[in-house]
Amino acid sequence: MRSSQLSLLDHFANHHLHLFLRRLHVWPEVFDCILDQISTHPIFHSSSENHQLPVAIQLATFLFHVGHYGNAASPEDVAQWAGVSVGLVINFTNWVMVAILDEHDTFVNIPPHDLEDMERARTFTESWTCLAWRNGVFAADSSSIPLFEKPQIFGESFYDRKSRYLLNCQVCIPMHTKWNTYHS
Structure with a gap:
């Protein structure tokens, strides 16, 4: 029904x-x-x-x-x-x-390095993290990404204490790195 x-x-x-x-x-x-x-x-x-x-x-x-x-x-x-x-x-x-x-x-593009908004973002990142991450973009710190179903390979390793299947993410891609390195 x-x-x-x-x-x-x-x-x-x-x-x-x-x-x-x-x-x-x-x-x-x-x-x-x-x-x-x-x-x-x-x-x-x-x-x-x-x-x-x-x-x-x-x-x-x-x-x-x-x-x-x-x-x-x-x-x-x-x-x-x-x-x-x-x-x-x-x-x-x-x-x-x-x-x-x-x-x-x-949908996904890296903003120009010299943009005023990017400078504000770099200053904010430096003030809350460390100098080494100043030029990072696309950062995520232990964000939980829920999966809609159990992965077929190593499925139980994606199961968390709250009875959910998910990924934890910690990533920082430096601004000077070419996106194609990570995209391909």
């Missing part, structure tokens, strides 16, 4: 922003920006007679799926929330991920 809750997203975006954020984990403006960026990707256009659902539905389902973990993240639960089949949840997740990864360089 499925009953789509996707139709509530417009209402949430206009009247209950916290509910929109709780479902998709992005602001409505960010959702629209991502949608505009990926909508023309060829993966969403088929020459067969079986047309795909609108990209907005696929993106919303994807964001709900990857934004939840534990019981709420199973394809079955996402399918029930979105009012689609489990197979479509899996397809939407794969298709949207392909489209987003193809737009990687549009």
Whole structure:
């Protein structure tokens, strides 16, 4: 039994922003920006007679799926929330991920080193950490990144004390380093 809750997203975006954020984990403006960026990707256009659902539905389902973990993240639960089949949840997740990864360089870019905002960021970083990290960008310090399901390889090593599967991140990429070193 499925009953789509996707139709509530417009209402949430206009009247209950916290509910929109709780479902998709992005602001409505960010959702629209991502949608505009990926909508023309060829993966969403088929020459067969079986047309795909609108990209907005696929993106919303994807964001709900990857934004939840534990019981709420199973394809079955996402399918029930979105009012689609489990197979479509899996397809939407794969298709949207392909489209987003193809737009990687549009979504992620390193700001110019001489930008005034970068100097403020360097000063802040130096004041709160150490001089060696002054020119770092894309820093994360022990951020927990929840995984929506148990990894197939060494799965138990990703399980934390709060009964979640997650990654811990501690990264600092120096500004003078070429992004391609880490991107490839």
